[in-house]
Amino acid sequence: MSADGALARVIRSAAGRAAEAESCELCAARVAEEHPHLYDTGAAEVRCVCGPCSVLFADGAAGEGRYRLVPRRRLRLPPVDTAALGVPVGLVFFVPRSDGSVTAQGPSPAGAMRWEVDAAAWRQLTGTVPQLAAMAPDVEALLVNTVRGLDEHWIVPVDDCYRMTALIRREWRGLSGGGRVWPAVERFFGDLTERS
Numbered sequence: 001m002s003a004d005g006a007l008a009r010v011i012r013s014a015a016g017r018a019a020e021a022e023s024c025e026l027c028a029a030r031v032a033e034e035h036p037h038l039y040d041t042g043a044a045e046v047r048c049v050c051g052p053c054s055v056l057f058a059d060g061a062a063g064e065g066r067y068r069l070v071p072r073r074r075l076r077l078p079p080v081d082t083a084a085l086g087v088p089v090g091l092v093f094f095v096p097r098s099d100g101s102v103t104a105q106g107p108s109p110a111g112a113m114r115w116e117v118d119a120a121a122w123r124q125l126t127g128t129v130p131q132l133a134a135m136a137p138d139v140e141a142l143l144v145n146t147v148r149g150l151d152e153h154w155i156v157p158v159d160d161c162y163r164m165t166a167l168i169r170r171e172w173r174g175l176s177g178g179g180r181v182w183p184a185v186e187r188f189f190g191d192l193t194e195r196s
Contacts, residue, residue, distance in 0.1 A: 024050035090146040109172035
């Protein structure tokens with residue numbers, strides 16, 4: 001076995017995995033870079049789907065509720081006072097769940113840190129911010145960024161939150177994040193503005 005042959009196999013294998021990531025997880029059709037997602041309630045994961053497969057889940061009737069189409073709505077909110085939710089970090093997203101619970105997740109260099117939010121505190125907050133009460137459970141999130149003097153509050157699809165978590169994990173260097181992570185986070189929020 002030659003080194004060139006082994007390297008070529010590794011490259012082909014990596015290319016094959018990249019191609020798999022660009023396929024519909026229901027029918028295996030190729031998907032565009034911007035494509036719909038389904039939330040798999042059984043596995044608590046987001047799945048890539050093609051446009052035609054996403055149409056099957058548009059009204060929630062298909063899949064007996066196992067899959068929920070992730071909406072594309074991005075809505076910038078005025079500042080929301082999230083202090084009552086007891087979250088000690090400035091970059092976090094809150095996801096209301098179908099069972100009435102609410103999870104908070106903060107991106108970190110190791111992935112998302114996750115904890116439960118007091119449901120009564122969330123209900124009180126949704127009473128003062130009606131847009132939060134209208135969020136689709138499991139598939140929409142309140143995304144908050146108060147890091148480095150910013151004050152951004154958004155209702156976004158959960159896949160945007162996972163994209164942000166991956167971005168932070170990829171760009172973080174050292175103990176404080178280094179010089180690349182915070183400009184990348186600012187670009188992420190700038191992109192939200194453009195896409196809303």
